Amino acid sequence: MSTNGPTDSLTVGERFNFALKVQSDKQYDKIIFPDSTFFTNHIEFVERKQFRVSNFADSVNYSLQFFANKDINIAPLPVQIVAGKDTTTLFTSVYPLHFKSVITEQTEDFAPLKPIFDFAMIIWPWVLAALLLGVVAYFLYRKYRKKPEVVEEVEVKVPVFINPLQTLEQRLSEIKHEHSNRIEKDYKHFYSELGDSIRLYLEEVYSIPALESTTRELMRYLEAFGVDLELASETRAILTEADMIKFAKTTPTLDQSWQAFQRGLTFYERAKSYDIQRIARLKERFEAQFKKPETDSEERVDDLG
Numbered sequence: 001m002s003t004n005g006p007t008d009s010l011t012v013g014e015r016f017n018f019a020l021k022v023q024s025d026k027q028y029d030k031i032i033f034p035d036s037t038f039f040t041n042h043i044e045f046v047e048r049k050q051f052r053v054s055n056f057a058d059s060v061n062y063s064l065q066f067f068a069n070k071d072i073n074i075a076p077l078p079v080q081i082v083a084g085k086d087t088t089t090l091f092t093s094v095y096p097l098h099f100k101s102v103i104t105e106q107t108e109d110f111a112p113l114k115p116i117f118d119f120a121m122i123i124w125p126w127v128l129a130a131l132l133l134g135v136v137a138y139f140l141y142r143k144y145r146k147k148p149e150v151v152e153e154v155e156v157k158v159p160v161f162i163n164p165l166q167t168l169e170q171r172l173s174e175i176k177h178e179h180s181n182r183i184e185k186d187y188k189h190f191y192s193e194l195g196d197s198i199r200l201y202l203e204e205v206y207s208i209p210a211l212e213s214t215t216r217e218l219m220r221y222l223e224a225f226g227v228d229l230e231l232a233s234e235t236r237a238i239l240t241e242a243d244m245i246k247f248a249k250t251t252p253t254l255d256q257s258w259q260a261f262q263r264g265l266t267f268y269e270r271a272k273s274y275d276i277q278r279i280a281r282l283k284e285r286f287e288a289q290f291k292k293p294e295t296d297s298e299e300r301v302d303d304l305g
Helices: 122-143 164-181 189-204 215-222 229-247 253-275 275-287 296-304
Strands: 002-004 015-023 031-033 043-054 057-066 070-075 078-085 086-091 095-097
Touching: 015 078, 015 275, 031 070, 164 275, 189 215, 189 229, 189 253, 189 275, 215 229, 229 253, 253 275
Parallel strands: none
Antiparallel strands: 002 015, 015 057, 031 078, 043 057, 070 095, 078 086
């Protein structure tokens, strides 16, 4: 077995070829040459090419790279010859590699350091830059400064007081129109609408749960609130007859229904004269919720007046 490698000195990083050749006196199946793991840290494995010359000869060529800073050796490498079931291991001889420095022995001495030269500081460019920055900042401020927000006065619509008497009058008018134009009379619906119009008026004016109360409970409320006797009497007559139609399932005549409607008109006329002051107070309290509070200056002016 023979080895072939570089004979000249190597510099750091230089590539070189290293070859192994095996010559046998008998045939063999294969030869196992060393792989990249057998090379030291100072030798970098690049590639390997193996050539089989004949049945009795084989060779391998390594491409390696030198990274040592002194002379080193390639240690003995194992080569295995396999023939059937027999394996013979041979070792290469130590192969020296010589280091070559790229630094010449006669190197000129380093020149002494020059003293630091003090340059005169020029101020005017800094002053000019500061003035320029100030001008730019001023214009940016003028452009992007927050303008005072203009508060627009939003007109608040004050709710209008709805007079319960007007509501009662409108509902009675609608009940009359519907009952007159209906060919087949729906007396249950007619009495229910008539009774609810009276209940709604009493609930809004006297603040009692008239819509949720039975006729008997409502009459007790009217008595407790000291409601006008004529209003209470018309209320009782209308609601009692409506209960008879609704629960006793009696069928009134057309004349009876118009008599009940006339009681509703009588209730309205009596309420218009009797409850006028109460409704006026309700309106004052309603509108007082939306009045703007007087300022201190206005109060002082009132005091002086």
